[in-house]
Amino acid sequence: MKTFRLVGLVLMLCSAGTLMAQEVIRTEHGVKLEVPGGTFRCEVQFYTPSIVRVVKYPQAEMPEEKSLAVVLAPEEVKFNVKVADDVVTLKSSELTVTLDKQGGTVAFADKQGAPLLAEQGAPSFKPCENEVDKGYYRVRQAFRLDKEEAIYGIGQLQTGKMNQRNQQKYLIQSNLEDSSPFFQSIKGYGLYWDNYSPTTFTDNTGGTSFDFEVGACVNYYFMYGGNADGVVAEMRELTGQVPMFPLWTYGYWQSKERYKSQAEVVDVVRKYRELGVPLDGIIQDWQYWGHNYLWNAMDFTNPLYPNPKQMLDDVHAMNAHMSISIWSSFGPATKPYRELAPKGLLYDFKTWPASGLDNWPPDPEYPSGVKVYDAYSPEARDIYWKYLGDGIFKYGMDTWWMDSTDPDHLDFKPSDLDQKTYLGSFRKVRNAYPLMAVGGVYEHQRAVTSDKRVFILTRSGFVGQQRYGSNVWSGDVGSSWENLRKQVPAGLNFSLCGMPHWNCDIGGFFAGQYNKSWNDGTAPKNPLYQELYVRWLQFGTFTPMMRSHGADTPREIYQFGKKGEPVYDAIEKMIRLRYSLLPYIYSTSWEVTHRQFTIMRALMMDFPADKNVWDMGDEYMFGKAFLVAPVLEAQYTSEKEVKVDEQSGWNRDNAGKAKEDVAGVDFTQKKSASVYLPEGTAWYDFWTNEKLEGGQEITCETSLDLIPLYIKAGSIVPLGPDVQYATEKTWDALTLCVYPGADGSFILYEDEFDNYNYEKGAYTEIPMAWDESSRRLTIGARKGSYPGMLESRKFTVRMPDGKEKTVNYTGKKVSVKL
Incomplete structure (x- = not known):
């Protein structure tokens, strides 16, 4: 120095x-x-x-x-x-x-x-x-x-x-x-x-x-x-700054533990297309590699996946995308293990799975021999990508689900932290493991191509990880109302650390207590679970990633009934709402990348002068406009809970413990909820357009398909077309919902949606401003350009009272008086 x-x-x-x-x-x-x-x-x-x-x-x-x-x-x-x-x-x-x-x-x-x-x-x-x-x-x-x-x-x-x-x-x-x-x-x-x-x-x-x-x-x-x-x-x-995700990743994702064949994966996507319910992502969980001695082989060694390229081609042909589970550990029969072990790049502590046999409970006579790799080592990260690229990426896999980036550490002993890594003891660098593991995959994929944006769904995060294209989920939480309530402040505090992309397993991971038995997967027919699932999905609609996933029971929409039934309709309504908000969400994601914004916002971010919100963990802002107040307590059934963690959750004895007489449950009834509207602004009920003043607690009507949603006065919210997948239709006829009561602005952002050309300036911004005194919306001149961009379009400007005006927009400044 x-x-x-x-x-x-x-x-x-x-x-x-x-x-x-x-x-x-x-x-x-x-x-x-x-x-x-x-x-x-x-x-x-x-x-x-x-x-x-x-x-x-x-x-x-x-x-x-x-x-x-x-x-x-x-x-x-x-x-x-x-x-x-x-x-x-x-x-x-x-x-x-x-x-x-x-x-x-x-x-x-x-x-x-x-x-x-x-x-x-x-x-x-x-x-x-x-x-x-x-x-x-x-x-x-x-x-x-x-x-x-x-x-x-x-x-x-x-x-x-x-x-x-x-x-x-x-x-x-x-x-x-x-x-x-x-x-x-x-x-x-x-x-x-x-x-x-x-x-x-x-x-x-x-x-x-x-x-x-x-x-x-x-x-x-x-x-x-x-x-x-x-x-x-x-x-x-x-x-580090946040890169852009592909547009489609903000659509709806379907997953479960686990799809057990190539045919099942493709069939799930096909059923969504037949039903006309939007879907963009399908996820393959573990064991596509076969038995546990081949744990995380990063290869399709399971005979039920005979042609992985055909599987990806079939999914892509239906305009969907696929992600696949990869881990930070390897079974002793895998190629990565055999290359890493002689180099001293595997840790010697117990990790998941405990047994080499695919049964429960684990058989200690047949230990898995699975070991975690040294993600701190540049050489180890190179080896990891070599097998990931040769074994999976070559088929056209779209994104990665990096599970157990904590990593899993069973039967923990303090002496395990004495394990030597490339950077010293494991104790010295323990908490940065996910940063290194995720960063290794991101950097290697970026080195290979700029045509496909990196998206990594992962179970653990550390500050700085936002620069590696990661969206962190909250782990294997149990299915309970109490755990649903905990997810809201968990996601908000995570976002306040500078990592804006977060989500959780919609419905909770371990749903076993809501099943009659372990194998029949009846939770979707159990009203106790149906209500919890719908409320969790409504919360998930307003997180940076909308992803249904969990064990013990299937989670696809058609498992919950059929069109015309209240549970099915409530699920479909929120998925469609998510897709209508894609122009709003994608433009907000650009604010994250370009202007260091945060998507999921604790109320203290926007209303620091209102001390009532300083410790409020059950409401939040989604972008600049939406106040989200998810229903976090049972309204139609009673709250039942069998406490589980990531180990006991696999215990089949939990099945059937959440039971009661639910014959009289009527999901068509109207209910109510209390909501606090922060002070300093007026608010509009999203569903009714009723205007309310802030600084007060109100009681509002709810139903199974409706949660309290409010729009801040001065907001401009673009709504997109009805689609089956994110890029099915261009945004050539957007509705601009203007909520008067204060001056406001919004920037509509567009690019090529799934490459890194935006880093070279290939994108457009269309600024919009509402002037309250003149009651005029000004749509400013388009800034920037990219190949294939829309040269002209129509905007329908809609007010809360239902009045509308449609304008043609060719990239030049126009204004609308309402």
Whole structure:
């Protein structure tokens, strides 16, 4: 690091009767000093005017290890340094940072000097005792938050909490929880600690702290965005931007555990087309490779898949796409295992599946021998892609379902974390495993082609993973109302970490307790499960990926009845609504990529002044316009639950435990729900167009096919055509729904929908603005171009009172007065 001394910053300080020299040194990006007594050294570095890195280390020199998550290099930032008494003050155009020379504590304020966050006490460095982590420390640093300050993030947890205050949480990747050492505050700042080891996060009256099991130093980034969107933008600047997904991935996906043959996969798509119900994605879950000794062979070795290319061709011929399950582990009979093992690129701990035999319960006499591969190793990632490309991608597979990127770790023992990886002990880098595994597939596919966008559905996430085309789902959650309620704050907090693409298994993964027996798959005929499934699907309609999946019972729409029946009709209604919103959703996804936006938005993002929403985890915004209030409690049946986790969920004894007399259930009855409308704006009921003022709780009517949906005044919502798949029809006749009451804007985005030419400028934007005072909608001149774009189209402008006007649009500015 280039350094030079600030004139006048060599100070003589008296401590305990001994004269010591304490030197503050200005560096290229900040300052550094050694605290009295030499217990540690501290460096403060401006990466941007609003992002500051703080490093504290007990060594003589600052340890430098390449970050796995951070991709931003420090910019040239103008900042001033002032020394007064025992405080060093650094000021950029956006932040004020103070460093106490005696204690080495750091505090942050905005450019006006309003306090944001302060460290509490000195850091703790305890040498690691195990041999594999020798030279590293257990590192802890505490912070002081305001008493009523709300914070969000930490990853995706199954606690049901929205505000992450007042808890102690052990952060380690698992099937159901994704851990990231990041939080952001209602005050408009964020804190990311660049460490990947298991961590204890604590917030209580004594302070807020991160306690990392392995680290070379204190190493965190403070960022100030002014509001939640600003913090997300800073986080993505720090750890990577979000690429575009194909348009079709925002359509409807069908899956289950599992389709058992090539013929079954194709037949499911065919049935959707025959029924006229929209579908874009079909997913093949595990065991297309055969028995467990061939686990994740990444090859169609199961004889029930005799011609995988024909399977893909058949699916594509029906204008659908396919994804397939791939894992981070390999069975001992697979080609990848045989290449990775001699190179020491497999971990020696127990993972799923436990038995080599495909039966339940697992037979310990026949262990599977399946091992997780070292995703931290560049060579191992190369080998992984070699077999994935040769075994599956060559057939035209569209996307990847990367399961168990946590990865699964059965019968966990702390000593398992002593396992050596390419980057040190597994303990040292444990939480970054999904980042490395997903990143390896993304980077290899990008190197092969730019004609097909990478889309990776995966079970675990870590900050930075948004740059790798991943959509994270919440794991193998059990089918229960309580678990449905937990998914909402889980997805919102995950999104607030800067990772905008999230989803969950619609209906819950383990539905066994709703079946009469394990094998008959009767849950779709069980009213208790039908109601839960429909409400879960309505929630899933307003998440970044709408995907039905689960074990124990089939999930296809035709399993729930037939057209004209209330359950079937409720499911079809939401799928069709999702497709009508594709222009809105796809344009919102461009805002994510181009303007660091967030799709699934906690209410505190848009209404930070309304304290009623600070801890609200059962309502949220979907894009800029939609307030979604999913029905999260049973209204027609009673709530039944058999608690399961990712292990006990496979226990067949759970079947049939959720039973009651449901003969009298009438799904045609009207019900009601309470909804809070945030203050500061007016709202429109999406279904009735009734206008309501914000800042109040209301009671609204619901039915099985209807959940509370409200549109913010000033919104412009484009509605697309009725289609069977996302690209069936062009957007040449869109309806623009305008909701007056405030000025508003929207940008309609289009491109070629499934390649990376947009990165070279091949896209169009059509800006739209509603002026409330003149009651005029202006559709601005089209910006940009791409091959095959629509040169002209019609827009039908529709108001809540039903009035409409249709205009022809040729790319030039037009306006409509209503």
